[in-house]
Amino acid sequence: xxPINRRxxxxxxxxxxxxxxxxxxxxxxxxxxxDVGSKVRITAIKTFGVTLPIAEQMDRPYxxxxxxxxxxxxxxxxxxxxxxxxxxxxCIEDFKEFLIGADPMPVEHHWQSMYVHxxxxxxxxxxxxxxxxxxxxxxxxxxxLNMPVYxxxxxxxxxxxxxxxxxxxxxxxxxxxxxRAKAKQLGVTAVKGxxxxxxxxxxxxxxxxxxxxxxETMRANLGDDIxxxxxxxxxxxxxxxxxxxxEMEPLKLLFIEEPCPPENVKAMQRIARRSRVxxxxxxxxxxxxxxxxxxxxxxxxxxxTDINHVGGITALWKTAALTDASGVKMAPHACEGPIGGMAxxxxxxxxxxxxxxxxxxxxxxxxxxxxxxxxxxxxxxxMMNGKFPLPTKPGLGFDLEEKQITRFPFAGTKPMxxxxxxxxxxxxx
Numbered sequence: 001x002x003p004i005n006r007r008x009x010x011x012x013x014x015x016x017x018x019x020x021x022x023x024x025x026x027x028x029x030x031x032x033x034x035d036v037g038s039k040v041r042i043t044a045i046k047t048f049g050v051t052l053p054i055a056e057q058m059d060r061p062y063x064x065x066x067x068x069x070x071x072x073x074x075x076x077x078x079x080x081x082x083x084x085x086x087x088x089x090x091c092i093e094d095f096k097e098f099l100i101g102a103d104p105m106p107v108e109h110h111w112q113s114m115y116v117h118x119x120x121x122x123x124x125x126x127x128x129x130x131x132x133x134x135x136x137x138x139x140x141x142x143x144x145l146n147m148p149v150y151x152x153x154x155x156x157x158x159x160x161x162x163x164x165x166x167x168x169x170x171x172x173x174x175x176x177x178x179x180r181a182k183a184k185q186l187g188v189t190a191v192k193g194x195x196x197x198x199x200x201x202x203x204x205x206x207x208x209x210x211x212x213x214x215x216e217t218m219r220a221n222l223g224d225d226i227x228x229x230x231x232x233x234x235x236x237x238x239x240x241x242x243x244x245x246x247e248m249e250p251l252k253l254l255f256i257e258e259p260c261p262p263e264n265v266k267a268m269q270r271i272a273r274r275s276r277v278x279x280x281x282x283x284x285x286x287x288x289x290x291x292x293x294x295x296x297x298x299x300x301x302x303x304x305t306d307i308n309h310v311g312g313i314t315a316l317w318k319t320a321a322l323t324d325a326s327g328v329k330m331a332p333h334a335c336e337g338p339i340g341g342m343a344x345x346x347x348x349x350x351x352x353x354x355x356x357x358x359x360x361x362x363x364x365x366x367x368x369x370x371x372x373x374x375x376x377x378x379x380x381x382x383m384m385n386g387k388f389p390l391p392t393k394p395g396l397g398f399d400l401e402e403k404q405i406t407r408f409p410f411a412g413t414k415p416m417x418x419x420x421x422x423x424x425x426x427x428x429x
Contacts, residue, residue, distance in 0.1 A: 026101035029113065037103040040144065044068040045096050045133070047089050048402070049410025050337070054367040059414045061085045062337040064405060065092055065132040067140060069104060075139030076400055078343070079132030080308050080336035083416035084125055091129035099133065105144070107137045111314045115287065127286035127309050134312025135343045135396070142395035148346065149396060153317060155350030161387030162348040164357040165190035165229065168218070176221035182363045183226060187385035190227035190254060190356055191363070193218055195244070198419055198427040201237045208240065212247045219251045227254040227356075229280070229331075234258040235428040238267040245275035254356075255280040255302050255331070261428070269299045280304050283333035287311050288318040295326045302355060306333040307347065308340040316347045324353040335360035338372045338380040343396055345388050357388060375404045 026041070050062040063079045081088045098113055114130045115122055122130065142149045150156055166183075168191045170176045183191065195211040215230055222228060230253055232241060241259035248256065255278040259271050262281050272279050280302035285291055286309060294300045303323050307316045320330050330351055334341045341359055348354045359381045361369055372380040376398050381388065391397020419427045 027098050030102050033103060033106055033109065038105050040073065040104055041070045042067055042099050042102050042104050043070050045092065045099060047092050048405055049085055049089055050405050050408045051411035052368060052371060052408055056366050056368045059083050059416045060336055061410060061414055063088045063128065063132060064339060065136050067104065067136040069140065073140050073143050075136035075395065076339055077132040077135030077139065077312065078308050078337050078339035079128040080340065081124055081128040084413065086413040087125045088128045091125050092132055095129055095133060104137050104140045107134065107141060107314060110137060111311065115311065122286050124286060124309055127311055131308050131310065131312040134314050135340065138313045139395040146394050148391055148394060149313065150346040150349035150390065153347065153350035156390055157349060157352060157354065159390070161389045162345050162357050163189065163386060164359055164383050164388050165192055166359065166361055166363045167191065168193040169362065173217055173221045176218055179363055180222045180226065186363065186383065188363060188383060189386045190229065191222065192229040192231060192358065194231045194233060198421065198429060199236045199240050200421060203240045208243055211244055215248055215251060229254045229257060231257040232259045233429060234261045236260060238270055241271050242274045245271060245277045249276055253277055257281065257304065265293050265297065265299065269297055272299050278302060280331060285310060287315050288322050291319055291322060295323055295328055300328060302329045302331045304331050304333045307344045308336050313343060313347055316344065320347065320351045320353060329353050329355035331355045332357055334358050341381040342398060345390065346396065349390055375400060
């Protein structure tokens, strides 16, 4: 749909002004905003579980939400949560009671109500449900005010776009040189890879050497003019991570990500003290509050909260403000669907401490990227000259028809990877 006419919407005629007193009908607490509210009301919240018929989607059936209003304006959001799609869909249904009949404009009020009135502080399921709703509310807000969301946040910081990186799954020097050639052709200036295998709490010299050799091979074949991030994916213990970080210092990495489980703050602090490699973490954290200790203790150089889990645009923006005050950079995680990815770009574009944006795609587009392009009519989350271009349309900057995604019905929650060591003990992946 085209954005609502702002002049008509804000018209202050005696009987139908946009900011007329709110009717009594609505969720608990809505009456408090009557004098400052708009006449727009949320009439429906639709959830969509989407399962693509491709191996690339793995454990990530998408969780999308569409919020509709009595003015014909609607917004899209995403709360895809790996391994817990059905639970997130159910949680969004629970939040309907908080929103149906409410004015969508006071986004902060709705965020606080969902977070605080849930009583138990949000974990990944509640956080992802809030994320989806929050993104959709910001989409509506931007459309009503006829501005892209990043302009509502005070952006753009860089009108040329948002620097990003792709993932590298190459394992041989030849494959890595192919990635380098394609990256240079596209103007891509950064990539991310991982380390091979799964690690015991105390590891052998052979396993550690394989991991270091792999990253050395990446550096040698990708060249010095491409930044490289390495994701440990929290599958290394503090002792193993400390050794790996020290061994990889000469490679001048952009960062090492999740060198140990993120809930183990003191352990990550030990790793950071032993290494000069920038440390990044945060994709599993919910709300800005959960980033506070990492920032206050000076443990991390980069926070990677995910807009689909942390609490949407509202929480990602607050996290950026928190980290900026302490000289910590932001490199948001984005490994789910395209709606959350595009929403992230808006927040990135307004962050003074933004570093780089992830997208879990390869330098060459795959099956999911082709489906995304079909949905939106443009190559969603693909970079041009190493940057994600900024949208120009109001709200999140895209339109999406329900029939496009309902062609891929929800096939149920897909569990995340379950891996084990040779002795049968549980391994982190």
